[in-house]
Amino acid sequence: MNPVQPQRTGQVDRLPVAVYASNQELGRAAAWDARSILRQAIAERGQANLILATGNSQLTFLHALRELDGIDWSKVHVFHMDEYLGIDPNHPASFPRFLREHIIDHVQPAAFYPVPSCGAGSSTSVxxxxxxxxxxxxxxxxxLVALGWGENGHLAFNDPPFAEFNDPVWVKVVRLDPVSRRQQVGEGHFASLEEVPTHAITLTIPALLAARQILAIVPESRKADAVYACLAQPVDESRPGSILRTVEHARLYLDGDSAARVLAAGLL
Known part of the structure; x- marks a missing residue:
């Protein structure tokens, strides 16, 4: 049983929602649930496949997950969901570098498969x-895919107005919405908006929804507007995160800050 219990629970359409007392408790709760999913996959098939998100909102989860006992990481294959097009893999904002620093180097999984940046010197076309x-x-x-919602409600780098719920491909190049680019500056990954790449390679929404289980980890007050839009307004590609309300295999983790608007509106 998960030792971290939410302060409030509810459901919006098909999506179970849990609100935790703090970002730290949210991260620990999601890590315990991730542990159960990975352990079950290893018990059933001898290995597990995990897709992780990056970004500051994922740090409490990633740090809690790497500290948990009971996961045989030698049987876990790790993927992630996006990377800036053309960025140097050693750039401080590189997403594979972020994951190596915050979890991969700590747990030593069976394999880590970075999304390619296709930067200078790449011998493979985009x-x-x-x-x-x-x-x-x-x-x-x-x-398992553990993901977040961006400040504009994006999933991976499927930004409005470019997100497609029925995208015909699983991985593609996308142009980044200015809100996403400003978010990267606000999180401290780039010094200015001009430094943020304009395009990225991303897993599409169908690729993310194909996972057996989805944990949506969305703390912090800067996400409160996106959480409200994705839960209170109609399911629509202009609110990519809202698609999770239509599936049976997703769970949403909020803290008091990210849940503030939906709580005030009595949605939970």
């Missing part, structure tokens, strides 16, 4: 890199 990563994902069906 189109081929996307196709190759999509094939890798299909050959390793995800047991």
């Amino acid at each position: 189109e081929q890199a996307c196709a190759d990563y999509a094939a890798l994902l299909r050959s390793h069906p995800a047991d």
Whole structure:
């Protein structure tokens, strides 16, 4: 049983929602649930496939997950969901670097498969890199995707107005919404908006929804407007995170700050 209990629970359409006392408790609760999912996959099939998100909102979860006992990381294959197009893999804002620093180097999984940046010196075309990563994902069906919602409600880098719920591909190049680019500056990953790349390679929404289980980890007051939009307004591609209300295998984790508007509106 998960030792961290929410202060409030509810459901919006098909999506269970839990509100925790703090960001730290939210991260610990999600980590315990992730542990159960990974352990079950390993028990059933001898291995587990995990897709992780990056960003400051994921830190309490990633740090809690790496500290938990009982996960045989030598049987876990780790993927992630997006990377800036053309960025140096050693750049402080590189997402594979972020994951290596915050979890990969601490747990030593069976394998870590970074989304390619296709930067200078790459011998593979962007189109081929996307196709190759999509094939890798299909050959390793995800047991769990742990993701967040952006300040504009995005999933991975599927930003409004470019998100497609029925995208025909699993991995593609996208143009980044200015809100997403400003978020990266606000989180301290870039010094100015001009430094933030304009395009990225991302897993699409169908690729994320294909996972057996989805944990949506969305703390912090800066996400309160996105949480309200995704839960209180109609399911729509202009609010990509709202798609989780239509599936049976997702759970949403909030803290008091990110839940403030939906709590005030009596939605939970």
